[in-house]
Amino acid sequence: MKKVIKIARRSFLIGSASIVGGVAFGVYAYHKPGHNVLKDSLNEGEAALTPYVKITPDGIILTTPHCDKGQGAYSVQAALIAEELDVTLEDIQVDPGVPAPVYYNTAISQETVPFASTDNSLIANSVRTTMDAAMKFTGMQITGGSTTVADSYTKLRVAGAVARETLKQAASLQSNIAVEKLRTEKGHVILPNGDQISYLDLARTAANIDPVEEVILKAEDQWRLIGKPMQRIDIEDKSTGKIRYGIDLKLDNMLIATVKQSPTKNGGIKSIELNKADQMPGVEKVVRINNAIAVIAQTTWQAFNAIDEIEIEGNKPDYPLHSDEHWQILENSFQEEKLAFIARDEGDANGENLLNSNKIEREYRAPYVAHAPLEPLNATIKVSEKRVDVWTGTQTPQFLKSQIAKITQMDEDNIHIHAMMMGGSFGHRLETLVMTQAAEIAMAMPGTPIKLIYKREEDFAQDFTRQIAMAKATGHIKGKEIIGLDLGIAMPSVRQSQTSRLGLPDVGKDMQMVAGAWDQPYTIENYKVAAYKAGPLPPVSSWRSVGASSNAFFHDSFLDELIHAADLDPMEERIRLMWHENSRKTLEAVAQMSDWSSPLAKDKARGVAFCLSFGVPCAQVIEISNTPNGIKIDKVFVAAEVGKIIDPINFDNLVKGGVVWGLGHAMNCEITYSDGMVDQTNYHVHEGMRLYQCPEIFVKGLENGEKVKGIGEPPVPPAAPALANAIFAATGKRIREMPFNKHINFI
């Protein structure tokens, strides 16, 4: 189906934005054109046809504002533009661009509104639209929440189409042939007689005409790229060592810094013993910065050696010193005054009809876990007299800019962020502490570029981990029917922890406290999900799939327990209880893929789990063997509904990676505290998953939904409960605490 899309002049924030009902001034400002930042730095003969497409005499450069943490965001964004622009991916260059409000992320707000993604009511949609407008006001250019595809799907295709049509206008002017008679192919405008004009030769003309305001997007059957297997644009460079990450940057006269912070995360420094670190070989300077000490040296190894000499004692932090006290805080949070909000309340959880039923009470735990992407945190900053340059991998470039401006007391216009490729993130690079520290250090040596690299040990010690969480669940079964599910979840609010670090206000409900649990599309007569705010606890942050990473384990494990207690089939009953058709289809798909009803050998068993998170229903079946040496995960079957798959290869890779992430941490990992400090120092005590534990993973993507969604996070939440449910099926042992290896051996 072809859709005509009208565009506000020089604005590519389109269509579905037509607000009915919002605040009047909001409507006006929302439609006000975004400033095309590419126009600020054009050379002679170059054209910035949209904020995403620049044509120069030497080549075509596509701006891909969502950062690439390894999820293939640059390729996917480039493909969306290239599809409409009619260029091949081999013929373009990709540039992450500069942070700018025009690149704000509209999709990110979807996970913050108190409406289930399955809720398409008028009020839910109008609040979402208002949130979209709010995101534009704040200019939130953010990569996170699995939103790259959702945010880009229409926006970038329109950007490509506008550029294409503008180039046709330019060709029309140059050739004196009516636009209607022109078409485009592989970076050229084709004239009726077959002659071709390269886009590059049209740059000069195109630069002087206004971009067209109405475009028609291609019908799906015309797509050359979308939906077909693509080669990632970085795949060769990532297979040859050529790709450059932030940590690989080398600049003239650059020095290397590393830091040691108070080991009690927010306790502050009590004492520092330099132990001659300042006299070590290669050391240029030792600098005291906020809550840390930094060594600046000629080389990384010299900096690392010197920092190891320094001893820091931290003050008592504002959270309890030991992990067992943290669990005690969670345990004590299930009371009226700690209740943050009730997210779901159907029927009556204390109703009379529950009186003569079988009551089941359970408790579940999810520990802190670390992000630990393989590239340690790093940032290179050069503070000059009139400008500050920052080279780093960040998920929030626009916000980073304002922070660096504040620290260096420079005007934001003089802060230049250079986005670097990231060696993983998983939420780690949403935080900006390493960059602000680098700025403080660089201010001590103006004019000299300083690359701050965390030692792996520091990265573990100072990570703002995934939240710790606990759930108390009460269920009721009458005969063979589940008539009550009441889930209370206690955790520190990730959002509150983040906003307090940033000095921002924290208003409204933190829906991540119940994400993956409150909005599951099952029909149960008495159904309640409540959030309890626990604290004081150490700082926490977004970890791949955030709240759902703990909550799906709680919710789905408990549902599984109730289903077993009612002596029902875990797959059939989930399907029967599910009212949301596209969610049900994911369960039906994994039932078929795994041949659910077929018998297995005596030592094998299956478990199923489902979680709707980030608007994506995802079902998983895990098949395991119960061997004398422990549990072996044989196979994982995954079905996920995303509306539209842009690149099936990238989709497959991300789903498998999400499953490995979810399983590896559920099986093997936790972060614990002693004396206020993190116990785990490196990967040997927090491995995630290694290859020998990796099962065969079978992936099916479904495209029944109307909304296009991202796949980075949704495969994570169902993995842990699917495994726990399979272990129960195989052994009769119900594991209610992560990491599972505290309770059972894995091969």
Added chain:
Amino acid sequence: MREILINGTAYQLDVDGDTPLLWVLRDHVGLTGTKYGCGISQCGACTVHINDMAVRSCSITLDEVDGEITTIEGLSKSSEFHAVQKAWIEHQVAQCGYCQSGQIMAAAAFLEQNPEPTDQDIDQAMSANLCRCGTYPRIREAIKSASKQLNGIEA
């Protein structure tokens, strides 16, 4: 001054002999394809070859190096990609890619010693290299296809 041979080139280096090879490569020679991940031989991101053996360059000092070093930049001896790299590209293994230099170097040395590995051999040999993105299923596929390719060429 000390001379070491890296990717067929002799380098004269004025570096403290206690410096781990990893940092010699990255900071002194400027070959940044070899990565720092953990510094204690746990992740394998720093894997290079010394005389065709896979070695964790974070845990061997310059003084301890005895032989010719090959890094990811020198793995292919011709203008074409090495068979393992070809397989890595064909299977689109990488996500963030940060561990992949080490994975490829480990796989290349492993296939040199064990040209027709079983699934179990692969699991055992490659489990010393950590991938946080979880590209293991594709690493397995790529090793199998590289093995076929290498054997095809040698047969």
